[in-house]
Amino acid sequence: MTRLLQSPIWLLLPALVLLVACSDLAPNEGAEGETAMEHAAKHADPDYTCPMHTDVREDEPGQCPICGMDLVPVEEAEGASDTAEGPAVELGGRLTQALGVRTEAARREDLRPRVRAPVRLTIPPTQEHRLHARVRGWVRELHVAGEGEPVAAGDPLLTLYSPELVNAQREYLRAQGTGGEAAAAERLRALGVSDEVRRRIARAGEPLSAVPVTAPADGVVTELPVRAGEAVAVDRLLATVADLDPLWALAEVSARDVPVLREGLEAEVVPHQRPWDPWEGTVQRILPEADPDSRTVAVRIPLANGDGALTPGLFGRATIRGPAREGVVTVSRQAVIRTGEAARVIIAHGDGGFSPRSVETGLTADGRIAILEGLEAGERVVTSGHFLLDSEADTGAGGGRMEGADDEGGHAGHGGMH
Incomplete structure (x- = not known):
């Protein structure tokens, strides 16, 4: 008997007893194709973690040694981080004000883009006459x-x-x-x-x-x-005579803005020599070739110059008013958080809860940005303080609460992130 107790097989007796007890379970109580060890692991004590600090792992329920939050099973914390909208963050009323959180409702409206580009004033070739000997x-x-x-x-x-x-x-x-x-x-x-x-x-x-x-x-x-x-x-050049009415304003438009432009669109040109006096014109031609160095496309805007106030060779800035996009959902441009090629907003649920949501953005105009997917008109988004909320949600704290001096029911002394 003493020899048996000293045998290594004695160490396997608890696992063998558990396997025997589980062998009486009905077949539908275990996952199909589940091994004995996997089934036994289900009956072992689960790991517990902090929703705020997921690197904390304990063998039994308790409180987080960092922030004092109740520990939850690892599966629950991981499931909360996999929601479509992202983990929620809750703020107390006074803390919401202290952090400067501001919200607005997404609205449906017509959005008309404005393309801004530098311009150079030039003489149309057909109006310039070079006289050679x-x-x-x-x-x-x-x-x-x-x-x-x-x-x-x-x-x-x-x-x-x-x-x-x-x-x-x-x-x-x-x-x-x-x-x-x-x-x-x-x-x-x-x-x-x-x-x-x-x-x-x-x-x-x-x-x-x-x-x-x-x-x-x-x-x-x-x-x-x-x-x-x-x-x-x-062939010696003797003189050049040019007609200066009209002049061309050649706008150097970024290639990414060209798709929204059309011939005939209204444009406003402000010459640097007369910044107080904008000129009105229309897009006459969008040149078919881009400049390989600047990666811009030239857009031609004729400007009336009957009084000779404009000087060829000088520069200015053009604003081209693009065609209106009707009935698009928009938010303030500062409401959108960009991370590489992705974009998201922070949804305000109205009960102190906030959660991030991925969106697909479109054109931007007059401080507004179109939301093509992921948001409906009337939903409230955060426009100020959203970077802090987004950072808080990124920790995976599903259902976490940030508390300070609350209006009612606040817990004095926490003063941190929960």
């Missing part, structure tokens, strides 16, 4: 003071002397009445002589020693790089 020659005289001078179509900008121009005029005069006049006139056009100057040559009956270079359209002289007496070669 088509023959070798010399600048005889300048007829405009310099850049910025307004000119009308046909006004002389400068006169150019060139032996080639003199010879072309003589050929034109000799061709008068011979049937070759049209070909000679076309050669003068090819050399940059305007029809008005050609008719002047015909009336004079002799070549001009210096041919005027005239403005092709009404506008402003934006470039005048030559000076009187300067020799010029073929």
